[in-house]
Amino acid sequence: MEISNELQTAIDHHRHGRIDRAREGYDAVLTAEPDNVHALSVSAILLSQLGDDNTAIKRLQRAIELEPRNASLHNNLGNIFRRRDREEEAFEAYRTAILADPQHVDSICNLAVMVRARGAIDDALAIFGQALAVDPDHVESNHNLGVTLSLLGRNEEAADCFERCYSGGRLPVVDPSWHAQTLDHLGRHQRAVEILEAHAAARPDDAVAKHYLAAIRGERLQRASNAYVREHFDVFAQNFDEVLARLKYKGPEIVAGIVNEMCERGPAGMLYDLGCGTGLLGPRIRQSAKVLIGVDLSPRMLERAGRRKVYDELIVCEITDALTQIPQHSVDMAVAVDTLIYFGDLAPIFAGLHRSLKTGGAFIATVESHADDDPAGGSKILPSGRFSHSAAYIRETAAANGLKPHALLPIELRLEHGEPVTGLVFMLENLA
Numbered sequence: 076m077e078i079s080n081e082l083q084t085a086i087d088h089h090r091h092g093r094i095d096r097a098r099e100g101y102d103a104v105l106t107a108e109p110d111n112v113h114a115l116s117v118s119a120i121l122l123s124q125l126g127d128d129n130t131a132i133k134r135l136q137r138a139i140e141l142e143p144r145n146a147s148l149h150n151n152l153g154n155i156f157r158r159r160d161r162e163e164e165a166f167e168a169y170r171t172a173i174l175a176d177p178q179h180v181d182s183i184c185n186l187a188v189m190v191r192a193r194g195a196i197d198d199a200l201a202i203f204g205q206a207l208a209v210d211p212d213h214v215e216s217n218h219n220l221g222v223t224l225s226l227l228g229r230n231e232e233a234a235d236c237f238e239r240c241y242s243g244g245r246l247p248v249v250d251p252s253w254h255a256q257t258l259d260h261l262g263r264h265q266r267a268v269e270i271l272e273a274h275a276a277a278r279p280d281d282a283v284a285k286h287y288l289a290a291i292r293g294e295r296l297q298r299a300s301n302a303y304v305r306e307h308f309d310v311f312a313q314n315f316d317e318v319l320a321r322l323k324y325k326g327p328e329i330v331a332g333i334v335n336e337m338c339e340r341g342p343a344g345m346l347y348d349l350g351c352g353t354g355l356l357g358p359r360i361r362q363s364a365k366v367l368i369g370v371d372l373s374p375r376m377l378e379r380a381g382r383r384k385v386y387d388e389l390i391v392c393e394i395t396d397a398l399t400q401i402p403q404h405s406v407d408m409a410v411a412v413d414t415l416i417y418f419g420d421l422a423p424i425f426a427g428l429h430r431s432l433k434t435g436g437a438f439i440a441t442v443e444s445h446a447d448d449d450p451a452g453g454s455k456i457l458p459s460g461r462f463s464h465s466a467a468y469i470r471e472t473a474a475a476n477g478l479k480p481h482a483l484l485p486i487e488l489r490l491e492h493g494e495p496v497t498g499l500v501f502m503l504e505n506l507a
């Protein structure tokens with residue numbers, strides 16, 4: 076077969092998810108033509124998907140030696156550097172791409188996202204503007220500008236940007252939850268449902284669209300599915316700390332204050348951070364635990380927690396499952412910051428805590444809250460895809476599972492659409 080045909084066949088395999096055959100095809104082409112720039116480039120994308128970023132980077136660098144003014148190569152290299160948190164190199168790669176081709180809209184958009192992550196919002200907005208001047212329908216630029224405006228509470232403008240992602244007439248490959256939540260916030264509930272239905276119908280295995288559709292319809296779910304949590308947070312991991320800082324997220328600070336005060340006389344022996352995410356809490360409570368263990372379903376969130384080097388162990392596991400596997404009555408303290416918001420029914424978690432905490436052991440957590448007399452009852456799913464709970468529900472469910480509720484205090488957790496999200500922080504003590 077001609078090299079070009081062989082490469083095209085491998086690319087088709089790649090597109091259709093036949094990874095092994097794609098890899099074989101790329102290898103065969105590169106054996107015959109080690110300096111085939113197209114093969115170096117597409118095989119680098121595949122290797123990076125498979126987690127072999129080092130070889131992917133080498134292949135892209137070789138391709139760039141051969142075609143230094145190929146903006147796509149620099150952009151692809153920038154994407155790998157960004158994912159690896161090699162920020163300076165990513166910046167450099169995107170800048171070089173734009174110098175090589177000032178109209179390279181993917182690189183302009185990626186640069187804007189990085190500039191936003193550094194907190195230079197006005198500059199980021201200006202760069203998104205440049206990307207959209209090149210291509211007003213560019214999906215990634217419209218989506219990311221929409222996210223940025225939504226973080227600033229500029230919801231009408233955000234909704235316009237999200238809407239433009241659909242102007243090409245094809246369903247864009249974006250997380251539709253930002254758009255749907257913004258629409259719902261603006262009172263355009265029907266359009267929000269329409270968007271989510273379109274995504275869920277186009278990709279029936281899309282756990283994210285399915286979850287938000289259930290949420291916006293107010294369906295009764297016991298908790299967010301494992302698939303949703305993993306997919307959502309694996310994608311969110313890259314921007315999580317930046318986005319939460321912009322939303323003035325206070326959960327870790329509030330819970331750390333309580334944990335550190337309770338441990339003033341000496342550190343807890345074994346402390347579990349349930350749903351630890353990127354580990355924002357870890358450094359704040361490290362001194363209060365002899366052994367600090369993080370549990371989370373999202374490998375990418377945990378990867379970031381690991382980089383903080385404060386957890387003794389990080390476990391990829393669903394929390395209720397983890398609580399059944401921990402030796403009985405072995406845990407001194409457990410915390411869950413902004414994690415119970417992914418559970419409708421708290422009984423399984425509270426039962427697991429009763430089983431794994433020592434007698435007198437403490438559980439400190441935050442929830443989003445609603446009034447005790449809410450017609451939906453003690454727990455309900457919100458259009459945001461998260462759950463909220465009433466104080467009465469927490470007290471009753473805790474007591475029914477052998478946990479004694481102590482203080483339940485109102486807090487402001489973070490902002491959403493420019494407004495504060497109210498919640499509760501509480502402490503439960505494990506009874507014998």
Ligand SMILES: C[S@@+](CC[C@H](N)C(=O)[O-])C[C@H]1O[C@@H](n2cnc3c(N)ncnc32)[C@H](O)[C@@H]1O
Nearest residue numbers: 308350351352355371372373393394412413417
């Ligand atoms: C909003 S983040 C909060 C992360 C961290 N606690 C913080 O305050 O920054 C929620 C985390 O809970 C995790 N999570 C949600 N449901 C979970 C479950 N059932 N089992 C394990 N982890 C879960 C998510 O993967 C995510 O990392």
